[in-house]
Amino acid sequence: GDSVTQTEGPVTVSESESLIINCTYSATSIAYPNLFWYVRYPGEGLQLLLKVITAGQKGSSRGFEATYNKETTSFHLQKASVQESDSAVYYCALGENSNNRIFFGDGTQLVVKP
Amino acid sequence: AQTIHQWPVAEIKAVGSPLSLGCTIKGKSSPNLYWYWQATGGTLQQLFYSITVGQVESVVQLNLSASRPKDDQFILSTEKLLLSHSGFYLCAWSPPGGVNYAEQFFGPGTRLTVL
Numbered sequence: 001g002d003s004v005t006q007t008e009g010p011v012t013v014s015e016s017e018s019l020i021i022n023c024t025y026s027a028t029s030i031a032y033p034n035l036f037w038y039v040r041y042p043g044e045g046l047q048l049l050l051k052v053i054t055a056g057q058k059g060s061s062r063g064f065e066a067t068y069n070k071e072t073t074s075f076h077l078q079k080a081s082v083q084e085s086d087s088a089v090y091y092c093a094l095g096e097n098s099n100n101r102i103f104f105g106d107g108t109q110l111v112v113k114p
Numbered sequence: 115a116q117t118i119h120q121w122p123v124a125e126i127k128a129v130g131s132p133l134s135l136g137c138t139i140k141g142k143s144s145p146n147l148y149w150y151w152q153a154t155g156g157t158l159q160q161l162f163y164s165i166t167v168g169q170v171e172s173v174v175q176l177n178l179s180a181s182r183p184k185d186d187q188f189i190l191s192t193e194k195l196l197l198s199h200s201g202f203y204l205c206a207w208s209p210p211g212g213v214n215y216a217e218q219f220f221g222p223g224t225r226l227t228v229l
Contacts, residue, residue: 046158046204046220091158100146100165100208101173102218104158 002027006092006105014113015084021077021108023066023092034095035068035075036102041088049077049090062086087112116141120205120221127195127228135190135224137205145207147188148218149180153201164188165210200228 006023013019027033037049037059050059055070064079075092092105119138127133139145149161151174162180164170170180177196181189188205205221 045222046206048217051217100148100163100171102160106157 002029002094002096002101002103004092004094004103004105006090007108009089009107009109010111011108012111012113013082016081019077019079019082019086019110021090021092021110023075023077023105025073025075025092025094025103027073027094030094030096035066036093036095037064037066037075037077038091038093038104039088040091040107046091082110082112084112084114086110116207116219118205118207118219118221120203120224122224123222124225125227127226129197129228130194133190133192133195133199133226135203135226137188137190137221139186139188139207142186142207142209144185144210146210147182148206148208149188149190150204150206150220151176151201152204153198156201158204161190195228197228200226202226 003026007021034053036051038046039049040046050061050066052059052068055068058065058067064077066075066077068075087110089107089109091107094103117140121136147164150158151161152158160173162170162172164182167182167185170182178190178192203224206218208218
């Protein structure tokens with residue numbers, strides 16, 4: 001089926017360290033998957049962090065990057081130097097154009113220690 | 115600017131009782147609307163979506179129903195709650211046109227506890 005698997009949290013890193021949150025997807029019934037990272041900061045609603053709709057392309061936002069790799073079916077989220085304000089829950093998601101469906105991963109809680 | 119409002123913020127209900135959750139979007143005409151559900155510690159799942167008034171597509175069957183009585187309103191309901199309905203319900207919208215890669219904007223959510 002169609003699904004998303006991501007790093008199980010919580011992930012704890014110290015400020016200024018690098019970060020990678022793994023995400024792999026299965027898109028058996030989706031011809032042209034779109035990939036997303038959503039984020040929920042403490043006390044706030046879920047919001048889009050970045051999206052990539054074309055395989056091989058990279059998306060970036062707020063210092064985070066993710067590359068859509070069709071060969072490895074991956075969309076890992078990376079940041080070179082995290083800040084305490086990056087503490088949040090991050091969700092990888094797989095989208096389908098034809099019928100407005102999105103499949104979310106379980107979410108990864110990131111804790112950045114000062 | 116567009117705003118999305120969900121009500122109630124939280125609800126505690128008895129098993130077997132009815133439920134109605136609401137969502138209103140202001141500042142956007144003919145949005146695509148969505149309902150999501152997340153059990154405690156579980157995955158965020160899409161339940162329903164609607165691209166126009168009076169039309170709702172079911173994605174996951176959870177003994178729930180949804181309706182879109184107005185362009186800016188989306189209602190989630192059931193006549194008999196189950197314990198398994200507990201969780202966090204999110205409403206979302208995206209611009210009209212049916213393109214899923216457009217950003218979905220989420221509401222603040224409703225926390226439902228079924229006892």
